[in-house]
Amino acid sequence: MIRPIIEFRDVVKTFGEQRVLDSVNLTFFEGKTTVIAGASGQGKSVTLKLILGLMQADSGKIRVAGKDITRMRAKELNRVRADFGVLFQSSALLDSLSVFDNVALPLEERTALNKEQINQRVMSTLVQFGLEGHEHKYPAQLSGGMKKRVGLARALQLRPKIMLFDEPTTGLDPEKSMEIYQLFLRAQQEYGYTSIIVSHDIPKIFNLADQVVILHKGKFFSFDSPDDIQASEVPEIINFVEKTMGRVYKSMGLE
Numbered sequence: 009m010i011r012p013i014i015e016f017r018d019v020v021k022t023f024g025e026q027r028v029l030d031s032v033n034l035t036f037f038e039g040k041t042t043v044i045a046g047a048s049g050q051g052k053s054v055t056l057k058l059i060l061g062l063m064q065a066d067s068g069k070i071r072v073a074g075k076d077i078t079r080m081r082a083k084e085l086n087r088v089r090a091d092f093g094v095l096f097q098s099s100a101l102l103d104s105l106s107v108f109d110n111v112a113l114p115l116e117e118r119t120a121l122n123k124e125q126i127n128q129r130v131m132s133t134l135v136q137f138g139l140e141g142h143e144h145k146y147p148a149q150l151s152g153g154m155k156k157r158v159g160l161a162r163a164l165q166l167r168p169k170i171m172l173f174d175e176p177t178t179g180l181d182p183e184k185s186m187e188i189y190q191l192f193l194r195a196q197q198e199y200g201y202t203s204i205i206v207s208h209d210i211p212k213i214f215n216l217a218d219q220v221v222i223l224h225k226g227k228f229f230s231f232d233s234p235d236d237i238q239a240s241e242v243p244e245i246i247n248f249v250e251k252t253m254g255r256v257y258k259s260m261g262l263e
């Protein structure tokens with residue numbers, strides 16, 4: 009059965025005069041991958057911050073696993089946050105720690121696992137993500153793609169139910185970006201988390217998505233497949249398709 013895991017109901021978010029989210033409704037489904045696309049400055053990162061409770065909505069409800077987080081107190085919100093893993097643009101690795109120690113950190117800080125258990129769990133993830141033999145290196149010694157893989161390995165240590173990615177391939181060339189997305193897909197299949205990916209990598213990323221949401225002028229437009237996007241008759245979406253997908257996407261679709 010497909011169950012909702014995150015629900016936006018009539019959510020409004022403004023900054024001064026600017027209405028970033030204009031009474032939006034959207035459902036994210038458990039175990040599925042949703043890609044959020046849209047031009048720069050449309051509110052994609054704000055959407056993720058609202059989900060994490062790092063920003064407050066002006067009005068409306070945001071339910072995570074059935075509970076409205078917009079009305080939660082700090083303590084309860086922290087419990088909800090424990091179900092999330094995040095990977096943002098910078099990977100946010102600690103420069104003074106080795107690859108191993110970066111990945112081990114959440115386990116050391118947040119679990120009662122002993123050294124041996126931590127070692128086992130960290131090394132198995134490093135092997136799985138092709139980072140074996142690099143565990144003693146420091147972030148400055150890694151390529152961009154490796155940093156992203158270390159970031160993902162670390163984010164998964166506490167077995168999050170939901171992973172949020174904010175433009176996770178920033179700074180990578182197209183081939184490396186594709187590798188990272190393939191890794192996300194494999195990791196998601198193995199761990200079964202719900203995945204929400206904000207991405208500019210259109211149309212590549214669409215192959216991984218169960219649902220694609222385009223954020224435009226304060227509204228969410230939700231689609232079940234890339235074909236549905238191309239078939240849209242909403243002028244703004246047609247415009248978006250032409251600008252971002254264009255011939256590349258159309259020729260891919262014909263293959």
Ligand SMILES: Nc1ncnc2c1ncn2[C@@H]1O[C@H](COP(=O)(O)OP(=O)(O)O)[C@@H](O)[C@H]1O
Nearest residue numbers: 023026028046047048049050051052053054055
């Ligand atoms: N803390 C903030 N204070 C004021 N304005 C903000 C803040 N965060 C975001 N905004 C504005 O909200 C809009 C959406 O931002 P953002 O979600 O970061 O866009 P993007 O879709 O590129 O991720 C932008 O116009 C941005 O300037």
Ligand SMILES: [Mg+2]
Nearest residue numbers: 052053054174
């Ligand atoms: Mg952003």
